[in-house]
Amino acid sequence: MRKSIVLKKLVLPVQVLLSIVVVLINGPAIIAGTEKVTAKLVFAVHVVALYAKAPDQKLEMPVQGVTRSQIADTWHVPRAGDRLHEGQDIFAQRGTPVLSATDGYVVRIGENSLGGQTVSILGAGGRSYYYAHLDSYAANLAIGDHVTTQTILGYVGNTGNAAGGPTHLHFGVYAPEGVLNPLPLLADRPAEKNTARTPRIEPARKSR
Ligand SMILES: [Zn+2]
Numbered sequence: 001m002r003k004s005i006v007l008k009k010l011v012l013p014v015q016v017l018l019s020i021v022v023v024l025i026n027g028p029a030i031i032a033g034t035e036k037v038t039a040k041l042v043f044a045v046h047v048v049a050l051y052a053k054a055p056d057q058k059l060e061m062p063v064q065g066v067t068r069s070q071i072a073d074t075w076h077v078p079r080a081g082d083r084l085h086e087g088q089d090i091f092a093q094r095g096t097p098v099l100s101a102t103d104g105y106v107v108r109i110g111e112n113s114l115g116g117q118t119v120s121i122l123g124a125g126g127r128s129y130y131y132a133h134l135d136s137y138a139a140n141l142a143i144g145d146h147v148t149t150q151t152i153l154g155y156v157g158n159t160g161n162a163a164g165g166p167t168h169l170h171f172g173v174y175a176p177e178g179v180l181n182p183l184p185l186l187a188d189r190p191a192e193k194n195t196a197r198t199p200r201i202e203p204a205r206k207s208r
Contacts, residue, residue, distance in 0.1 A: 043144050046105055047122060055125025055175065059101035059185045060149040062131065063090045063156060063169050067188045075181040086179045087130065087172035088186075094135055094167040096156040100147040101129055101171070101186075106204065109143060115170065116159025121147060127180075130172035133162040138204065145204035149189075 061068065070091075077085040100121055107128070108120035115132030119141070122128055135157025147153070158167045173180040 039144065043105070046146075050104065050122060050124055051126040053124035055127050056102045056123055057185070058187045059129075059173070059182060060099065061090075061186060061189050062098055062101045062171055063092045064097040064099060066090055066092055066096075068183075068186050071183060071186070073183055075183060087132075087170050088182050089168045089170055091166055091168040092156045094155070094157055097152045098131055098134065098154050098156060098169050100149055100151045100153055101182075102127075103148050104129065104146075106141060106143050106145045106147060106153075109137060109141060112160065114161050116162065117154065117157070118160075119153045121153070126176045128174040130170070130174065132170035132172070133157055133159050133168060135159065135167070141204050147204050151204050 071088055074085050074089045075087070079085050098119075102121065102123040104121040104123035106119065107122045108118070111117050115130070117134040117137065118130060118132045119134065119137065120128055120130050131153055133156075134154035137154045138152045141153060156167050156169050158165055162168065162170070171182050173182045173185065
C-alpha cells in the first residue's frame with residue numbers, strides 16, 4: 001500500500017476522534033449554538049491537517065523592512081533567573097508591522113508578564129510561532145483566523161519585560177520536539193515587497 005493512502009486512512013479516524021473530544025469539552029458551547037460547534041470542528045480538522053504537514057523549512061522575516069543580516073544573534077544568551085533566551089530579538093521602531101512568518105492559524109492572543117502582548121500561530125508540523133512584546137494587535141485578529149505570510153499580526157513594541165527598553169519583536173519557534181533557534185530558518189522577504197511604502201496587507205481570514 002502506498003504511503004499516502006496509509007496516511008489518509010490514519011488521518012480520518014484521528015479527525016473524528018479529535019472532533020468528538022472537542023464536542024465533549026465544549027458542552028456549554030453546544031447549547032449556545034450549533035454554528036459555534038461547527039466552527040470549532042472545522043478548526044479542529046484544520047489543526048489536525050497542519051500537524052500532518054511537513055514543517056516550514058523557511059520562515060519569512062516577521063518584521064517589515066528588516067533583513068536577516070541586521071539581526072544580532074541572541075539565541076541562548078543568558079537572561080535573568082537562570083533563563084536562556086529562547087528566540088531571537090528583532091529590533092525595529094515602535095509600530096512597525098509584524099507579519100506572520102508562516103501560514104497557519106491563530107491559536108493564542110494574550111498578555112503575559114514576560115512577553116507582554118503576544119500572538120501565537122500554529123503552523124505546519126505542529127510548530128508554534130510566538131510573537132511577543134507587541135505594542136498592539138492587528139485590528140480584528142481573532143483566535144482561529146487563518147493567516148499567511150502577508151498577514152499583519154500586530155505592531156512592534158516593548159510590552160512585558162521589555163518595558164523601558166528598545167522596541168523589538170521577540171520571535172520564538174516551538175517544535176513538538178522542543179524550542180528551535182529561528183535564525184537559521186529566517187529568510188529575507190523579496191526586496192520589492194520589503195521596501196514598498198504601502199505593503200499589500202491581507203486581513204486575517206475568518207475560518208468561521
Ligand atoms: Zn527576546
